[in-house]
Amino acid sequence: MKNKQKQSQLRDVRDVLDVIGGRWKAAILASLCDSEKRFNELKNDLGEITPRTLTKELRYLELNHLVQRTTAPNNAVAVIYQLTEHGHSLNPVIATLVKWGKKHRKEVLNIGNVGE
Amino acid sequence: MKNKQKQSQLRDVRDVLDVIGGRWKAAILASLCDSEKRFNELKNDLGEITPRTLTKELRYLELNHLVQRTTAPNNAVAVIYQLTEHGHSLNPVIATLVKWGKKHRKEVLNIGNVGE
DNA sequence: CGGAATCCCCGACGATACTG
DNA sequence: CAGTATCGTCGGGGATTCCG
Numbered sequence: 225m226k227n228k229q230k231q232s233q234l235r236d237v238r239d240v241l242d243v244i245g246g247r248w249k250a251a252i253l254a255s256l257c258d259s260e261k262r263f264n265e266l267k268n269d270l271g272e273i274t275p276r277t278l279t280k281e282l283r284y285l286e287l288n289h290l291v292q293r294t295t296a297p298n299n300a301v302a303v304i305y306q307l308t309e310h311g312h313s314l315n316p317v318i319a320t321l322v323k324w325g326k327k328h329r330k331e332v333l334n335i336g337n338v339g340e
Numbered sequence: 341m342k343n344k345q346k347q348s349q350l351r352d353v354r355d356v357l358d359v360i361g362g363r364w365k366a367a368i369l370a371s372l373c374d375s376e377k378r379f380n381e382l383k384n385d386l387g388e389i390t391p392r393t394l395t396k397e398l399r400y401l402e403l404n405h406l407v408q409r410t411t412a413p414n415n416a417v418a419v420i421y422q423l424t425e426h427g428h429s430l431n432p433v434i435a436t437l438v439k440w441g442k443k444h445r446k447e448v449l450n451i452g453n454v455g456e
Numbered sequence: 457c458g459g460a461a462t463c464c465c466c467g468a469c470g471a472t473a474c475t476g
Numbered sequence: 477c478a479g480t481a482t483c484g485t486c487g488g489g490g491a492t493t494c495c496g
Contacts, residue, residue, distance in 0.1 A: 230370050236441025237366050237434060243444065245361055247469070250353050254346050263478050274470055275479060289447055301476095301477050310447050313440070318353060320436045324429070325352025328359065331405055331426050363489075379458050390490055395459060417457050417496095 240317070243288055248273055248281050253307070253314065256291060260306035290314065359404055360430070364389055364397050369423070369430065372407060376422035406430065 244250045248270065255261065255269045267278055282305060285291040290311035296302035360366045364386065371377060371385045383394055398421060401407040406427035412418035 233434075233438045234367055234370055236438045236445070237360070239441045239444055240437045241357065241361050241366075244353065245357050250357075251350055254350055267478095272470090274472090276471090276481085277469060279479060280469090287448075288444070303478065310444070313443070317436055317440045318349075320433055321356045322349045322352040324433045325355045327429070328355055328404070328426070329352070332403075383458095388490090390492090391459060392461090392491090393489055396489085419458065 243285075243290065244314070244318070246281070248277065249285065250318075252278075252281055252285065253290065253311065253318075256305060256307045256311070257315070260304045263303055263305070266305060285311075356433070359401075359406065360434070362397070364393065365401065366434075368394075368397055368401065369406065369427065369434075372421060372423045372427070373431070376420045379419055379421070382421060401427075 244253065251270055252266065255266060261269065263275075263278070266282075267273060267275065270278070273281075282291060282293065286293055289308055292306055292308050294304050294306070296304070360369065367386055368382065371382060377385065379391075379394070379398075382398075383389060383391065386394070389397075398407060398409065402409055405424055408422050408424050410420050410422070412420070
């Protein structure tokens, strides 16, 4: 901290956290990782999410170029969402997180209790 | 989504996000990465944080075995906080995030505007 | 010095209903 | 189908004050 180097790195970490944080973003990206999906497809896949929230999350992901929204030219009622190249580039990052996450779970479970 | 594999991975990602997410956790870990610190040292280093919040964050990090709290035996008023081995193991993960964070910043800046 | 206690604000997210 | 509108809840985190 204090020095510019660390501050800049913190900012970068914050950015990534914003992009995959919150209750839904990671799940949405995971769902779209398989294949492109329609709005209601996504909604069903995610389960509990409300349309309002799904819309907001998708808009945010669009702004960050992780997801691309496409309206079918002939039929405006068909909208598909898919990952962009940039979105796919998140994959190895996620993989790293998953790996450490598993390690972390072990660590926390085997030393004692976790509480929650 | 839907399949157990992906659900489990999402859970792992959630865990990591909980551990380094929020407004302060990453900054605290970054600060302790340099060297062990006392409570008020940490507080000054972080700047705006209130003691209440710092306490809560440290407790959480302790619970997760990322930080170790030690009271000096002779003088109970001296308390030091330091990263555990497990805490240090987060370093490469952070590095990955920083790397993608920089890429992301470029991506978002150069295609158009970011808005926020 | 290293916190604990109390009070409060605000943004994320949910529920429900409605629309082009 | 793919959203929008309105309202309500809940918890993270800040401000301030007090304590051993």
